[in-house]
Amino acid sequence: MTQNYTQDINLAILPGDGIGSEVMAEVRKVISWLESNHALSFTLHEDDIGGTAYDRYGEPLADSTLEKCKASDAVIMGSVGGPQWDNVDYNKRPEAGLLRLRKEMELFANLRPAIVFDALIDASTLKPEIVKGLDILIVRELTGGVYFGEPRGIEDLGNGQRRGVNTQVYETYEIDRIGRVAFDLAKKRRNKVTSCEKANVMESGKLWREEITKLHAAEFNDVELEHMYADNCAMQLLRNPSQFDVIVTDNLFGDILSDEAAMLTGSLGMLPSASLGETGKPGVYEPVHGSAPDIAGQGKANPLATILSFAMALRYSLNLRSEADEIEFAVQDVLKSGGRTPDIIAEGCQQISTSQMGDALINALDQRFKKVA
Numbered sequence: 001m002t003q004n005y006t007q008d009i010n011l012a013i014l015p016g017d018g019i020g021s022e023v024m025a026e027v028r029k030v031i032s033w034l035e036s037n038h039a040l041s042f043t044l045h046e047d048d049i050g051g052t053a054y055d056r057y058g059e060p061l062a063d064s065t066l067e068k069c070k071a072s073d074a075v076i077m078g079s080v081g082g083p084q085w086d087n088v089d090y091n092k093r094p095e096a097g098l099l100r101l102r103k104e105m106e107l108f109a110n111l112r113p114a115i116v117f118d119a120l121i122d123a124s125t126l127k128p129e130i131v132k133g134l135d136i137l138i139v140r141e142l143t144g145g146v147y148f149g150e151p152r153g154i155e156d157l158g159n160g161q162r163r164g165v166n167t168q169v170y171e172t173y174e175i176d177r178i179g180r181v182a183f184d185l186a187k188k189r190r191n192k193v194t195s196c197e198k199a200n201v202m203e204s205g206k207l208w209r210e211e212i213t214k215l216h217a218a219e220f221n222d223v224e225l226e227h228m229y230a231d232n233c234a235m236q237l238l239r240n241p242s243q244f245d246v247i248v249t250d251n252l253f254g255d256i257l258s259d260e261a262a263m264l265t266g267s268l269g270m271l272p273s274a275s276l277g278e279t280g281k282p283g284v285y286e287p288v289h290g291s292a293p294d295i296a297g298q299g300k301a302n303p304l305a306t307i308l309s310f311a312m313a314l315r316y317s318l319n320l321r322s323e324a325d326e327i328e329f330a331v332q333d334v335l336k337s338g339g340r341t342p343d344i345i346a347e348g349c350q351q352i353s354t355s356q357m358g359d360a361l362i363n364a365l366d367q368r369f370k371k372v373a
């Protein structure tokens with residue numbers, strides 16, 4: 001929707017490594033399009049993260065970069081990593097930059113939509129009738145649980161045996177704040193939350209179920225809530241994925257279930273994600289895929305996952321829902337028009353490059369905008 005005043009938006013842009021800079025160039029085209037067609041003005045603060053940051057600053061995330069991110073309205077990231085940094089110290093590796101960014105920005109909620117676009121229905125390994133129209137949102141707790149719980153470590157038992165320990169631990173406030181994110185999102189979607197844990201065998205799961213139930217009764221009883229054991233959820237995602245709207249779960253189960261749900265769509269180059277902290281603080285938006293060193297610099301990368309991540313930033317951090325809708329609809333138009341990057345090529349479609357895909361999207365936005373204007 002066109003507004004009658006100009007909204008100024010500060011974005012931190014971190015292209016990162018490998019295909020990051022190629023796909024981010026296509027996001028910039030979309031940003032320029034929005035500036036030309038809506039009363040929006042973007043200030044872009046570009047910087048390095050990952051291996052490119054290590055080469056420039058000696059750190060995969062420099063303090064000055066982090067400050068820029070914290071001061072922004074949203075962070076749009078490409079991806080990090082590559083074989084040239086394989087021998088760098090563990091705490092200076094590209095991935096360490098990403099982990100630091102998530103930790104320092106207190107991003108406790110990871111949002112991973114799994115959407116099957118009609119034009120790509122054959123890319124899924126499941127039957128078309130099972131995945132048609134699929135639109136699930138997985139909300140994963142990102143800063144707690146077994147990946148961070150103490151005690152942890154590997155202990156030498158002195159008798160030729162060793163013991164590895166990790167601790168699954170959640171406190172009320174952690175369950176409460178992620179539950180709140182899930183219920184709020186469900187209200188803007190199809191109004192259903194499925195909460196997953198293993199309350200049958202884990203005390204932390206029992207607490208999770210009790211706290212989600214309490215929150216639901218106190219503040220969200222207009223949203224449908226169901227509880228499901230995480231192993232059953234893994235099965236149901238393959239058997240009947242359309243039963244789900246929003247799935248909320250802990251860090252470990254979310255890691256696994258979000259990858260499973262993503263693969264229902266069959267195409268890594270199409271998957272966006274968002275990581276959010278407290279309301280009003282900037283979120284980080286990035287594609288699910290990595291830096292794809294095997295195709296970097298060849299114009300083969302699909303930019304749509306990063307463009308869809310930018311659309312999530314418009315929706316969740318910038319409150320520009322109709323602009324986010326426009327971009328998502330334009331992506332569907334592009335896919336229907338038959339121009340495809342190599343990762344999603346199908347019979348009868350024309351192979352196009354990264355930059356041609358960006359141009360095709362701008363063209364689709366133009367067409368839509370003309371229709372509306």
Ligand code: NAD
Nearest residue numbers: 079080081082268269289290291292293294295301302343
């Ligand atoms: P990857 O996602 O980079 O690539 C897996 C396969 O998918 C490759 O064949 C690649 O060419 C293809 N692919 C990925 N994105 C694509 C796109 N947009 N368009 C077309 N094809 C695409 O995973 P990987 O090969 O396991 O990892 C490569 C590097 O990326 C590693 O250093 C890894 O640590 C890093 N990584 C980073 C992130 C992140 O930044 N969040 C996530 C995953 C992997």
